[in-house]
Amino acid sequence: MTAEPLERILDRDGHLGEPAGFPGSRSPSLRVARESDLPELRRLDEEVFQEVAYPAFLLRQLYDMYAEHLLVLDEGEGRLRGYVLAATTALNRDSWILGLCVSRSRRRHGLGRELMTEVLARLREDGIEQVRLTVEPANRPAILLYRSLGFRPEPPDDGIRPDYFGPGLDRQIMHLRLSADH
Numbered sequence: 762m763t764a765e766p767l768e769r770i771l772d773r774d775g776h777l778g779e780p781a782g783f784p785g786s787r788s789p790s791l792r793v794a795r796e797s798d799l800p801e802l803r804r805l806d807e808e809v810f811q812e813v814a815y816p817a818f819l820l821r822q823l824y825d826m827y828a829e830h831l832l833v834l835d836e837g838e839g840r841l842r843g844y845v846l847a848a849t850t851a852l853n854r855d856s857w858i859l860g861l862c863v864s865r866s867r868r869r870h871g872l873g874r875e876l877m878t879e880v881l882a883r884l885r886e887d888g889i890e891q892v893r894l895t896v897e898p899a900n901r902p903a904i905l906l907y908r909s910l911g912f913r914p915e916p917p918d919d920g921i922r923p924d925y926f927g928p929g930l931d932r933q934i935m936h937l938r939l940s941a942d943h
Contacts, residue, residue, distance in 0.1 A: 789834035858894035895932035
């Protein structure tokens with residue numbers, strides 16, 4: 762099964778509206794996170810990332826620092842189905858994707874791609890030149906998504922960093938140049 766593209770339109774405030782033909786209950790809309798989303802972000806992060814989920818205090822601080830690049834998929838009634846978080850540094854025009862998360866029940870519908878496409882567009886508009894991320898080397902669907910968006914493993918060793926997050930927590934580091942000449 763392949764992910765189908767979601768057709769969305771911008772509303773009067775420039776937010777992406779509801780996609781057509783999304784199976785299930787309500788189609789999530791993509792928007793910038795709000796402070797009131799923090800408990801639901803924590804729940805979603807724990808659901809998806811389990812033992813490596815961000816602690817609540819860190820999610821709070823990341824929100825305070827990078828709110829403009831914390832996008833969520835809101836299903837309504839306080840239910841979030843996904844998020845993407847990018848951290849930026851103005852000094853060297855770099856960014857890191859610190860999290861891409863889609864609820865297990867909403868995967869394979871193009872929502873991760875939609876979140877990444879939107880945050881990359883915002884980063885490009887902000888003058889960011891390079892984006893990096895880490896991914897579990899065994900997470901083939903995520904690696905394929907990132908590669909399809911133009912990310913490539915960092916040398917040497919195809920970006921593989923043993924014990925990156927601690928013993929047994931290897932990660933692959935990938936990067937994408939956003940500069941106009943890319």
